[in-house]
Amino acid sequence: MRAVVCQRAELEVVDLPEPAPARGQVRLEVLRCGICGSDLHARHGIDEWAEMAARTGYDRFGRSADAIVFGHEFSGSVAEYGPGGQKKLPTGTPVVAVPLVRGAQGIDAVGLSAHAPGAYAEQLIVQESMMMPVPNGLAPDVAALTEPMAVAWHAVRRGEVSKRDVAIVIGCGPVGLGVILCLKASGVKTVVASDFSAGRRALATACGADVVIDPAVGSPYEGGAKRGHITDAPAAFELAVGTREKLERLPVGWWHLWRLGEKLGGMPKRPVIFECVGVPGMIASIVDDAPLFSRVVVVGVCVGPDRFTPAMAINKEIDLRFVLAYSPLEYHDTLHMLAEGKLDPRPLMTGTVGLDGVDAAFTALGDPETHAKVLIDPRSSATTPS
Known part of the structure; x- marks a missing residue:
């Protein structure tokens, strides 16, 4: 399969073996993948991130010397289940997935570790338990923005x-x-x-x-x-003294009224x-x-x-x-808000490229006047964001 690899800050389209899902995993055909700001930063600063991740106990974050396939915000379709899968969704079902996958050494962050290649590729591996079907015929580009x-x-x-x-x-x-x-x-x-x-x-x-x-x-x-x-300290002082003076004029103990005001969120x-x-x-x-x-x-x-x-x-x-990331429930709820039209991220979507256009997209995203969110369509031939 074709994929974009980042190594020593260079982006290159390469041919990689088709990934094989292990137990509890699923291979997806990638439909769309968003280019995240964290991907832009990781291109040049991934070693600093890896050092920071190691301090939190996760020592499998990518390094600049590794061949990393970025891409953690994606939509895809079910292609193949690994052994022991529940197989609740038929092959071809459009899905998204929380970008965490369980391997032999533990759970890895998809798209930010050499052990869990991401969706800057034609295919990727996800955890079946983290996979969710895309409801209401939601378009794959919008579904990719669930993350x-x-x-x-x-x-x-x-x-x-x-x-x-x-x-x-x-x-x-x-x-x-x-x-x-x-x-x-x-x-x-x-x-x-x-x-x-x-x-x-x-x-x-x-x-x-x-x-x-x-x-x-x-x-x-x-x-x-x-x-x-x-907006300033004198106003805070006046609020304390003035409120106390006003409450003093009432026939009820001022502390009872103050406590009631706090419960009602009044000040x-x-x-x-x-x-x-x-x-x-x-x-x-x-x-x-x-x-x-x-x-x-x-x-x-x-x-x-x-x-x-x-x-x-x-x-x-x-x-x-x-704040960091989200829970699986928040991911689920966001997907359904998108599918029900409560969230419409289409104003953010300013361009699409194929795998051959990822390097150009990284450059284009450096101009805030032009682009906000560029999506990758692995089957597109576009070499510049359009």
């Missing part, structure tokens, strides 16, 4: 955003755009999006953002006071901010500029060291959360 949309859905769930909260998305690449889509799908009424790129701001609008900001000319936190956000209001850039300095920038009591969900992957001032986060009582 990145599940990342966004997990981030929104971790943010615990209510419909009345203001959600602020910093960075409108594919991850940020997915977060916007999931916020609107969950009913959030006010979504503010911020990006320096005019092209990405346009995509943010297409994905449903209510307010779109160019941070070169404005702040995504502007107008926070009108929304009930506490203080705060935005939920999604950091979707993943470069050094972004967390510090958000901590410095965000309103007091903000909840910050870090979705962007910054592999290198970063610095921020804990005392500033303490003074503002910032709630800082980090």
Whole structure:
């Protein structure tokens, strides 16, 4: 079969043996595969990722010297079951799969390990237990985006955003755009999006953002006071003293009313901010500029060291959360939201290439004004994203 191999940061189309599924595995014919931002970073920075993964106990992450087949966001069709399979789905059934596969040495991350080649190929191996049928005749290109949309859905769930909260998305690449889509799908009424790129701001609008900001000319936190956000320390002091004085005038013990107000979520209001850039300095920038009591969900992957001032986060009582991937249930639910039309990621899909066009697609994705999500169709002859 034909596949794209990355080795020492070079991408090359090669012929590889047809993969044979082991026990509990399934061989798929790849229909579509998305090029993820993590693939772009891994091309040159996979050794740094491998060192970090080893510190968490996973020492089978790919290395630059390995011949890695990227591709962890994909759709395919069932081609062959390995021994002992349940075989619930007939051959030819369109499917997607959580990109984890069990091998002799344990479970590997598909597309990020030499032990689990990904979907930049005509075929790949998945775990049968992680495989899910594509419902409602969902198109293979949309189905392939189940994985990145599940990342966004997990981030929104971790943010615990209510419909009345203001959600602020910093960075409108594919991850940020997915977060916007999931916020609107969950009913959030006010979504503010911020990006320096005019092209990405346009995509943010297409994905449903209510307010779109160019941070070169404005702040995504502007107008926070009108929304009930506490924007500085004097306002926080006034809230404490003023509220206490007002409650003192009532015939009930002020502490009972204060406690009731907390249970009802009445004070203080705060935005939920999604950091979707993943470069050094972004967390510090958000901590410095965000309103007091903000909840910050870090979705962007910054592999290198970063610095921020804990005392500033303490003074503002910032709630800082980090997210990774999703659960199989979140993956399942995302697939069905796509199939039911609750999530529509088509504005993100800006190009398609064949295997021979992957190198050109990596280059094209470096221009945020042109492309957001490029998909690979292994049977296409396209050599540039179109």
